[in-house]
Amino acid sequence: MEKESAEAVLNCIDLSKVNIQQSVNLLKQSCTDSGFFYIINHGISQEFMDKVFDQSQKFFNLPLNEKMKVLRNDHNRGYTPLLDEILDPQNQLHGDFKEGYYIGVEANDSLDHKPFHGPNLWPASDVLPGWRETMEEYQRQALEVGRAVAKIIALALDLDANFFDKPETLGDPIAILRLLHYQDKISEPSQGLYAAGAHTDYGLITLLATDDVPGLQICKDKEAKPQIWEDVTPLKGAFIVNLGDMLERWSNCSFKSTLHRVIGNGQERYSIAYFLEPGHDCLVECLPTCKSDANPPKFAPIYYRDYLSQRYKETHADLLVYDKQQS
Numbered sequence: 001m002e003k004e005s006a007e008a009v010l011n012c013i014d015l016s017k018v019n020i021q022q023s024v025n026l027l028k029q030s031c032t033d034s035g036f037f038y039i040i041n042h043g044i045s046q047e048f049m050d051k052v053f054d055q056s057q058k059f060f061n062l063p064l065n066e067k068m069k070v071l072r073n074d075h076n077r078g079y080t081p082l083l084d085e086i087l088d089p090q091n092q093l094h095g096d097f098k099e100g101y102y103i104g105v106e107a108n109d110s111l112d113h114k115p116f117h118g119p120n121l122w123p124a125s126d127v128l129p130g131w132r133e134t135m136e137e138y139q140r141q142a143l144e145v146g147r148a149v150a151k152i153i154a155l156a157l158d159l160d161a162n163f164f165d166k167p168e169t170l171g172d173p174i175a176i177l178r179l180l181h182y183q184d185k186i187s188e189p190s191q192g193l194y195a196a197g198a199h200t201d202y203g204l205i206t207l208l209a210t211d212d213v214p215g216l217q218i219c220k221d222k223e224a225k226p227q228i229w230e231d232v233t234p235l236k237g238a239f240i241v242n243l244g245d246m247l248e249r250w251s252n253c254s255f256k257s258t259l260h261r262v263i264g265n266g267q268e269r270y271s272i273a274y275f276l277e278p279g280h281d282c283l284v285e286c287l288p289t290c291k292s293d294a295n296p297p298k299f300a301p302i303y304y305r306d307y308l309s310q311r312y313k314e315t316h317a318d319l320l321v322y323d324k325q326q327s
């Protein structure tokens, strides 16, 4: 049995604060401590958040055959059934006890050949009226929030505030909205059964909105043995923000991505993750402010598209399994 976990104490950054330096200091401290923090007063209204959660729930309540009509395509858009994803293959017996729905940046013809650009899949409008419009509006608002957080990150890394706004970075990001629905199962870590296996996120930052059912846990020190897991308490109206692996690589490990997982307590749970990631053509190489003679770059430069394709291959079922199941 694992020990009962304690509650993680996370900083809370108020995005409406005029004094940005205070936010920069708080963020810097969070990024070197846990890589997780809350943001409040981010500008997305509670009323609108409730609407997004309501639409998400409506989708997952549809019969399976309706959901399978929008099964994830090879651009990684659409529905991911229960157990599709296995985030921590070494420790998981089964895929995650969750179903999801990926929505990306809407297709742009000139980029169609790229694996993370392309057409979204949408449930038919007579089945879920207004669904697409709600999700598209959420994408717009979440991108604004993400860019505001990226500015504070840039300042915390002694970069120009607009460093991440370049066209190939957050000017044309791979921003992925993912609706999640966890089954009402109790996780059994000792038996390799998780709502979501331990993982780090891939990109720059993730903005996570959850309902009030707990379950998210973080492990501040990836290398510690045994690992120590702390609960992240949902905070009404706040986003839980965490740093992704690309930022760790970019910052030469000054800002680390943090291992996290979801433990089911027998209650259904809904969450919505917005993964803000650089564009396909962004060459991620050690930031100028994060290297010196004494601290040379630890990683080779890499195009973000190559990195992300590899990570998806490692963690998602091959789409061919669904052809087999349906034939």
Ligand SMILES: O=C(O)CCC(=O)C(=O)O
Pocket (backbone or CB within 6 Å): 178, 180, 196, 201, 208, 210, 215, 216, 260, 261, 262, 271, 272, 273
């Ligand atoms: O649902 C959650 O609380 C976390 C989800 C998550 O970590 C992810 O989708 O990457």
Ligand SMILES: [Fe+2]
Pocket (backbone or CB within 6 Å): 199, 200, 201, 206, 260
């Ligand atoms: Fe995650």
